[in-house]
Amino acid sequence: MKFYTISTFILIGGFIQNVYSEEVKKIEELTVSASPIGLQSLEHCAAPFTVLDGEELRGRQDSTIGETLSNIPGITTDRFSPLASRPVIRGLGGKRVHILENGVGAMDVTTISADHATTIEPIQAEAIEIIRGPATLLYGSEATGGLINVLTNRIPEYVPEFGGSFYSSYGVNPLEKLVSMQTEGGHDKLAFHFDFTRRDARSYESKTGQIDNSFYDTLNFNFGTSYVDTWGFLGISYGHFDSLHGIPINPDDPSELPFLESEQDRIDIAGKFNNPLLPGIETAALQVGYNDYTHTEFESVGEAGTVFDNEQFDTRIELKHVKLGRFDGVIGTQFGYKNLSAVGEEAFLPKT
Template sequence: MRKTLMALALSTCLGALALPAQAADADTMADATTDKDTDKHGHKAKELEGVTVNAVPLGQQADQIVAPVAVLSGSALDDAKAGTLGETVAGIPGVQTTGLGKAVGRPVIRGMDGPRVAVLENGLGSQDVSNISQDHATSVEPFLADQIEVLKGPSTLLYGSGAIGGVVNVVDGRIPMRAPANGFAGRAEGRYDSGTDGKTGLFRADAGNDRFALHVDGMRRNDGNYDIPGGTQANSQVKTTSGAVGASVLGDWGYFGASVSRYLDTYGSPAEPGDVDDHGDHDHDEHDGHDHGEEAATIKLAQTRYDVKGGFYDPVAGIAKAEVSFGHNDYQHVEFEGSEVGTTFRTQANEGRILLTHEPLAGWEGAFGVQYIRRNFSAIGDETFVPPTTTKAWGIFLTEQREFGPIKVELGARTDRQTVSPDDQPRRSFSPSSFSAGASWRFADAWHLSLNLDRAQRAPAEEELFANGPHHASDTFEIGNPNLSKETANQAELALHFHGELVEGKVAVYTNRYDNFIYLADTGLEEDGMPVRTWSQHDATFRGAEAEATFHLARNDSGAWDLRAYGDTVRAKLTDGEGNLPRIPAGRLGTQLNWSRGDVRASVGAVRYFAQNKTADFETRTAGYTLVNAHAAWTFHNGESNQWEAFLDGTNLTNRKARLATSLFKDSVLMPGRSVSVGVRAFF
């Protein structure tokens, strides 16, 4: 049934693409989710010409990049924003999320998650420990983002070993690269969420002139336990505080600035809710298997980040622009069992990048650079399941592009040297290399075909190599393998794009053959009352497809009507008949009807997640479900420069029981039930 519906969706999109184009200047919506109604402050104005993708060199817009990329910005980002980064980007085809309640959700790109997906803030790694375990939150706040960029597929070329599955880059402007056009710009927001009795407030302000720019922001979220069908999910509360101040000096020569940011997060692990009575906070039928005599597990996270960034025009002959960035990160999170400290995770990390864009050379445009990372990691306490480890990595890379008439070619290469040094164990060294080639053929005004070929390598992460012990908050006894070798991905993607006046869309198919794929396998055994999972290695194959189309139904006195339809599926299995890989996203089909007229906009949509029956050994199936969501917003003005927006968002409006196939905790933790958020945004 799932394959039939997916094939129907892909055929529908392809059929839609065959409709004749009426104009050549239609907005791009399949390659980049952009806002057509965004002004100089990032909201309501006439039309956004294009969105520059910061995560790739040369200042390109999303529809100019051959590799698969998607961007959320403007009102599309405002409507998508959620408490976790994974949930915020999960509406993009090919992108889903892991999940542990409202506090934890990391992006899953084409079936890849954890250490294979790099989470960046303004081009530098978040350097938290969210890649180590699914109960660990990211330290990046989507509510303060200007735009969020997703690079789908291997991105090791630019960002190294930890981006073999893709990149999610959160751009928040904490180091200003320019001053606001009118000298000052800002925004503020307050919202209430019925499903958690939660309140969220945020503000940001930017000011400056042609010589100096200043940025300040802050955010506070306080959510209680969230509602689920038939009850409340115990121990799912979350409190988050984030803020930053940054400043830059500006001139015709470029910019140079610095910022300091702080992120604090305290949340419960609904996978370990502790002792809850039958009249308490959850339906016991949804939590079979827990030892309710234990204390609830909570996590308290704190991170301080220092960043420096500069861009210099024409610094030396032959170099058009030099970009330098450096970040230092102090991170800690403490896992509590009741009031007792269980395990304390700490990282101290330094990361630096130099990117040099050269002048055109024999028709080729490109950039080259170097990246360095040093990370000290430790986990201290009763459950020290990963030893203290120091990781060092150097990488050099080159990317080039050229147009040959209607054909655009992109080429790139990178090599790294990475060492992982645990306490009291032998050091491991790896030398991953990556190569990429892509071509886009614009064979008609509205059509283009793209092909991407990638060979990427990844060194094992510290938890995959050295884990050995219980992890209470994730309810797992985890065992690593210090003899793991680097894994190699060989990916091919073919995509067809159409941009017309009536229809815009994209269909893509891909295959990724992995040598020595590393995965966390269930053994069916228990240790200390926890399931034993081991880091294993085997050849594997990922195959998938994704499609998206937007139909511009009407532009008349009743308003502007658009219908968006999308779908994705991925199949991942071990080669030689060894079975399926665990925690692979379920296929899905979604549709959304959007309407706007004047200062009012609204949308309603539904997404069907199909059952995941292609499970690994000892993994349970995941039932299918349908989520219905809706948004509405009304913009009103207070003077010439001030603008207000009242909004109403509804999620899971039919209150369905939903479980994520990507989650370690799907059998014990439900996704949130029906919830309605109401709030006001101010732009000034």
């Protein structure tokens, strides 16, 4: 033991002597500080938090949310069919990954079965937030995998100048035709937004021939308006979504040509109020969503197998309190109502 101790001491001494034999350079002191809240919302203080917007988002947009995010590190997709594709975050999917639209749930039935399509159109997204880690607790305890929040401007938070955009594309394989447009504007304290998207795609062609029943057809339009003033804004929007998509044929039973038809009518209300008449509160935010969704599964043309009906109501209130010493934060509540039923040959869910 003494031998090793002396050797170690000698080595350290030699190292220190070599260091001090070199020229010593003094650098200026650098102080780094940051606010956990800053000018952003509470979600930004709990990493990891990723936002896709601008050109990066435009370069990734695809027919589904799953395909749009599939090449981001840590995210894949279940890719059941060209239109039924949900994101999988760090190996977790289904109910463990919540998909939101402007902070309110998509309110469809995609978490029940992998062949169900989402009702959110990626081409109309202004930005997509990917939230993982502790910040997911702001939206409940089920989203252990993460959250996907698709942001649109359907309820304007400010009065924009009159303008719009038009986009059209033509794909080869699958043979897809896409037409999308949006316009927005306002006058005085009133603002409006309108968007429309239509997709129509035939079945894929592979090296061995056509992949039967991989077609899809979607129609989506939304209209929103809001009143904007110095105290904040308050607005409402209505959206309609129609989709028809096939399920790739079962090679063990080539006579089956199953396809799914879904329809959604959705109403959203959103508002933000600066300096509300509540002691200790800086801002108050309100989000309300109502959804009437019907989904029919066909085993073949003209033969309805199972019908899903989902009527859902979701409300979220957030209050950002004034700074308490060194602490910033928000308090809030979320509550909702859901009436889900499935009727037919494959109705494996009880009415809830």
